[in-house]
Every structure is written in structure tokens, then in C-alpha cells.
Amino acid sequence: MxxxxxxxxxxxxxxxxxxxxxxxxxxxxxxxxxxxxxxDAETPYSGMLPGLIAGHYTHAEAHIDVAALCRFAGARFIHxxxxxxxxxxxxxxxxxxxxxxxxxxxxxxxxxPSPRASGIGVKPIAPFLAHWEALCARTLATPERLHIGVVGAGAGGVELVLALQVRLEGLLRAAGRPDDAPRFSLFGQAATILPGFAEPARRRLERILHRRGIGVFTGQVIGTTADGARFDLDDVIWATGGxxxxxxxxxxxxxxxxxxxxxxxxxxxxxxxxxxxxxxxxxxxxxxxxxxxxxxxxxxxxxxxxxxxxxxxxxxxxxxxxxxxxQRHALALIGTGDCRAIAVKGGWSAEGRWVWLWKDWVDRRFMGRYTNLADHARADHQR
Ligand SMILES: Cc1cc2nc3c(=O)[nH]c(=O)nc-3n(C[C@H](O)[C@H](O)[C@H](O)COP(=O)(O)OP(=O)(O)OC[C@H]3O[C@@H](n4cnc5c(N)ncnc54)[C@H](O)[C@@H]3O)c2cc1C
Known part of the structure; x- marks a missing residue:
């Protein structure tokens, strides 16, 4: 039986x-x-999130259609x-x-998202992406330079601030106002950025942040609306651990x-x-x-x-x-928003455009495992 x-x-x-x-x-x-x-019917793939913000990927390229994947697997999806x-x-x-x-x-x-007094968290992603589109429009509509703060100086926050900068600078350049690009500040609670990463990788990213004119404020506990006012921030984005x-x-x-x-x-x-x-x-x-x-x-x-x-x-x-x-040391590939990236594994690190091409290949290959299946599911559903 x-x-x-x-x-x-x-x-x-x-x-x-x-x-x-x-x-x-x-x-x-x-x-x-x-x-x-x-x-959510779609899951943002974390590896491509900063690339989506920087404008390297479309929404569909950076999201897994979980509902379609379920149809393909013969599973029930309850939204x-x-x-x-x-x-x-x-x-x-x-x-x-x-x-x-x-x-x-x-x-x-x-x-x-951690409880916070003001600003918006990167996750859940849908409200953040709506906020981001509004911030792009506000940047173009505002005659003065905005000052944008990113809270959280781990790998997610560092990648995020670099991606935000690339996209907004690109928009203002295209509008013929390259000198009005927003100022960015990155805030972290630990004594350094990227706590937990080895010194050489950290130094590489510190150099990049410095070269790109991003203010770095470590050892800061940001938590109230007054903190935003203290640093004269027009917008605050949270990329802290949840x-x-x-x-x-x-x-x-x-x-x-x-x-x-x-x-x-x-x-x-x-x-x-x-x-x-x-x-x-x-x-x-x-x-x-x-x-x-x-x-x-x-x-x-x-x-x-x-x-x-x-x-x-x-x-x-x-x-x-x-x-x-x-694995004791996983490989981290951290994009810098400008089609370059840093590879870190334990004490080893490297950077360049080739690392970005490598990261892009790894991420697209991962997504291919899901998007191709989901495409089949969609076609089955329409038949
Ligand atoms: C800006 C940024 C960049 C990052 N970049 C990287 C990176 O490059 N590499 C990296 O490894 N990590 C990165 N991270 C960290 C990474 O995003 C997270 O560690 C990862 O998403 C965790 O995956 P998860 O499967 O635990 O949960 P998630 O990816 O958050 O998925 C959770 C899912 O559960 C659903 N859900 C939540 N609550 C409920 C509920 N109550 N009922 C039903 N469904 C629910 C959500 O809709 C979502 O689909 C980054 C984070 C940020 C903020």
C-alpha cells in the first residue's frame, strides 16, 4: 500500500x-x-545587488523568480x-x-533590518529599490550637492556606497552637471572598515574609498535622527547586519x-x-x-x-x-562599482578589471542555474 x-x-x-x-x-x-x-515572489541575488544599483544588471538579471521556480518543481507557492x-x-x-x-x-x-530612527535599509529590497529610484530623481532635481550616508562598513556597505556613487555620478555626468555629484560618507561601528577581513584587503578598499572621495567614519554608533543632522546628511541608507x-x-x-x-x-x-x-x-x-x-x-x-x-x-x-x-576561508569578490573588483581569500587579495570579469562570470553562472529553469516553467505555464 x-x-x-x-x-x-x-x-x-x-x-x-x-x-x-x-x-x-x-x-x-x-x-x-x-x-x-x-x-516576496522574487529573491534578489546578493552577489548582484550592488551591480543592480550601479546599473550593470537589470532587475530580472539580479533576481530569482521563486514563484516560477516552484511551478517548475511542481511545488505550491504561497505568497x-x-x-x-x-x-x-x-x-x-x-x-x-x-x-x-x-x-x-x-x-x-x-x-x-535592525531597528533605526531614520533612513532606509537595503533589505527588504523592493522598498529600497523604490527609494533608490526616488533618490536618483531627487539628485537630478536638486541644484545643490546632496550628502548621502551609508551605515554599515562591512563588505555589503562598502560595495553599496561605491555602487551608489558610480550610478549617481553617471546620471549627473549625462545631465551635464558632473560637478554636482553627491558627497558620500560611510559609517561603521567597528574600529576599521571590513572587520574580519585581513589587513591587505582592508587597505586596498581604504585606498579606493579615499581615492573616490568617500568619507569614512569608523567607531561611530549611528542610531538616531540627530546623528543624521550632526553629519548634515540628506539621506541615510542602512547596510548593517540584521x-x-x-x-x-x-x-x-x-x-x-x-x-x-x-x-x-x-x-x-x-x-x-x-x-x-x-x-x-x-x-x-x-x-x-x-x-x-x-x-x-x-x-x-x-x-x-x-x-x-x-x-x-x-x-x-x-x-x-x-x-x-x-570552508574556513571562503572567496569574497567585492565589486567597486566601476567594473573592477577585489578578490579576497584569507590573507590573499587581488584587484582589477579581470576580477570584476571573474565575479560577473561566477554570478551569471549561479543565476543561470535558476533563470533557465524558471524560463522553462514560464513557458510550461503559458502553454
Ligand atoms: C548591499 C549588500 C550587499 C551584499 N553583498 C553581498 C555579496 O556580495 N556577497 C555575499 O555573500 N553577501 C552579500 N550580502 C549579504 C547577503 O545579502 C545576505 O547574507 C544573504 O542575502 C542572506 O541570504 P539568506 O538566504 O539568509 O536570506 P535572504 O537572501 O534575505 O532571503 C530571505 C528570503 O525570505 C523571505 N522572507 C523573509 N521573511 C519572511 C517571512 N516571514 N515569511 C516568508 N518569507 C520571508 C524574503 O522575501 C527573501 O526572499 C550583501 C548584503 C547587502 C545589504
Whole structure:
């Protein structure tokens, strides 16, 4: 007699989950129904985000169409936002629709923007892109030079400020007003930019920021509207590391027993399985692998996709899970907005146009894995 179908529910179409969905498209698991709950139907690919802002990529080139990917995988896509977990009854609570029951659950929802008094965060991306278009229009319409602040001097913030500058300078040059290009300032809480990166890479980027006239203010805790006024900023963009979604704390240990790390991220073993709930998995920025201090970056979220997909399959078929062993030093390719980039791995670094071509190739190859499948899904849907 065939066994009853089991339901695998994924919350969020983040960088690790797209690999899981793709795996179902290419290699379906019999008797398993896949449901994806996504707040956004498209996921911005982090590696191409600064390139999208600088104008090197179109919206479609830099986004994965998760809804189309789901159609291709024969999965149900629920366009809704998870707002809680009922772990005792194995159900996901949603903002708009009814609770979604699961046999096995995986969470890859990234981090939420840190609370702030003013300005806009880079994520969620949709409101940021609308803000960015408005800022481009404002820059062209304003006769004076604007002063734009970027808060967060990690790799994301550094790439962002360089990308913003390239795009706005290009717009003003095209308008015949090259001397009105905005001023940029970058603010970081740590003593240096790029904390966690080796000295030579940091120095390369410091030199570039200096050469491009971007003010760097490290050791600054920016958090109130008064800070914006103190630095005379016309606009503030936040690229700081995020915090866990507040609803997780409501599903957390005190409430229903989901183990979280001290900062509130989901505590998982190196198999990406929750340390408290064997039927719950987590990956990407929202997961905290106990005993390993992994950076919260798209690179690691992408790397977790394959082992997560394999372990979800193993969990659903009652097999033993396999640990995820991340590289100690991942390669970081940091674009500088001007079709050049810096490559960093441990203490080694290099820069130039060839690094940008390399990064562009890596990023387009990654996206090709998803866009080509999604194209097939769209064609199937229209037939
Ligand atoms: C400007 C900038 C540049 C960056 N550049 C790089 C880079 O070059 N390389 C790099 O490695 N990292 C980079 N990062 C970091 C990178 O963006 C993140 O680490 C990465 O996106 C994390 O991936 P994730 O899968 O955890 O989550 P995300 O990519 O954030 O995906 C989460 C998904 O979950 C969905 N979601 C969220 N909440 C819910 C909910 N409650 N219910 C349902 N769905 C939900 C969202 O819609 C989204 O689709 C950059 C960050 C910034 C800000």
C-alpha cells in the first residue's frame, strides 16, 4: 500500500532554499509534497545587488523568480508572510492565509533590518529599490550637492556606497552637471572598515574609498535622527547586519521551545537541523550553527543549499543526517562599482578589471542555474 504523502514546507525563498526547490525540480522525491511560503515572489541575488544599483544588471538579471521556480518543481507557492510557528501542532502561522501544516519544516528568511530612527535599509529590497529610484530623481532635481550616508562598513556597505556613487555620478555626468555629484560618507561601528577581513584587503578598499572621495567614519554608533543632522546628511541608507525576525522569539524557547542562540537566531546543529526540534531545519543568515562562527553572508547561505537539500531528503526518508563542513576561508569578490573588483581569500587579495570579469562570470553562472529553469516553467505555464 502506498504511504501517505508527507509535506515539506519551506519558509522564505532565500539563497539556500532556491537550491532545495531546484533539487525537487530536477529530482523529485516520491510521496513528498513541497510547499514554499514566500513574502516576496522574487529573491534578489546578493552577489548582484550592488551591480543592480550601479546599473550593470537589470532587475530580472539580479533576481530569482521563486514563484516560477516552484511551478517548475511542481511545488505550491504561497505568497504570504510567516508570522509564527505552532510547533506543538506542526503548523506555520501566516499573515493573510490559514495556518500551513508540515511534516518537515525549513526556514531561510534572512535577517530583518535592525531597528533605526531614520533612513532606509537595503533589505527588504523592493522598498529600497523604490527609494533608490526616488533618490536618483531627487539628485537630478536638486541644484545643490546632496550628502548621502551609508551605515554599515562591512563588505555589503562598502560595495553599496561605491555602487551608489558610480550610478549617481553617471546620471549627473549625462545631465551635464558632473560637478554636482553627491558627497558620500560611510559609517561603521567597528574600529576599521571590513572587520574580519585581513589587513591587505582592508587597505586596498581604504585606498579606493579615499581615492573616490568617500568619507569614512569608523567607531561611530549611528542610531538616531540627530546623528543624521550632526553629519548634515540628506539621506541615510542602512547596510548593517540584521536582527532575527521578532516572531521567532514568540516561537522561541520560552513560548513553544524552539532553541535560539543568545541573539535570537535559530540554533542548528552542523546538519542544519534545529537543536530542539528534529523536524525543523534552518539555513542562511537566520541560522546559527552552534559551535561554528560563520559569517552572515550570501556566500555561506548559497553553500548551505546543497547540504540542506540532501539532509531534508534524508530526514523525510528516515536516513541519518550528514554534517555540513564549510570552508574556513571562503572567496569574497567585492565589486567597486566601476567594473573592477577585489578578490579576497584569507590573507590573499587581488584587484582589477579581470576580477570584476571573474565575479560577473561566477554570478551569471549561479543565476543561470535558476533563470533557465524558471524560463522553462514560464513557458510550461503559458502553454
Ligand atoms: C548591499 C549588500 C550587499 C551584499 N553583498 C553581498 C555579496 O556580495 N556577497 C555575499 O555573500 N553577501 C552579500 N550580502 C549579504 C547577503 O545579502 C545576505 O547574507 C544573504 O542575502 C542572506 O541570504 P539568506 O538566504 O539568509 O536570506 P535572504 O537572501 O534575505 O532571503 C530571505 C528570503 O525570505 C523571505 N522572507 C523573509 N521573511 C519572511 C517571512 N516571514 N515569511 C516568508 N518569507 C520571508 C524574503 O522575501 C527573501 O526572499 C550583501 C548584503 C547587502 C545589504
Amino acid at each position: 502506498p504511504s501517505a504523502a508527507r509535506t515539506l514546507v519551506l519558509i522564505g525563498g532565500g539563497h539556500a532554499h532556491v537550491a532545495v526547490i531546484r533539487g525537487f525540480a530536477t529530482n523529485p522525491l516520491p510521496c513528498v509534497e513541497l510547499t514554499v511560503i514566500g513574502r 504570504d508572510e510567516a508570522t509564527g510557528l505552532d510547533l506543538a501542532c506542526q503548523r506555520v502561522l501566516c499573515r493573510a492565509g490559514p495556518p500551513v501544516p508540515y511534516d518537515c519544516l525549513s526556514i531561510d528568511i534572512g535577517a530583518s 536582527v532575527p525576525a521578532p516572531w521567532l522569539a514568540r516561537s522561541g524557547l520560552a513560548q513553544t521551545g524552539l532553541a535560539l542562540d543568545p541573539k535570537g537566531f535559530i540554533a542548528v546543529h552542523d546538519t542544519l537541523q534545529s537543536t530542539s526540534h528534529p523536524t525543523v531545519f534552518a539555513a542562511g543568515d537566520i541560522a546559527s550553527v552552534i559551535g561554528r562562527k560563520l559569517p552572515k553572508s550570501g556566500v555561506y547561505a548559497v553553500r548551505q543549499g546543497k547540504p540542506l537539500a540532501a539532509n531534508l531528503r534524508r530526514a523525510l526518508s528516515g536516513q541519518a543526517l550528514v554534517p555540513f563542513r564549510p
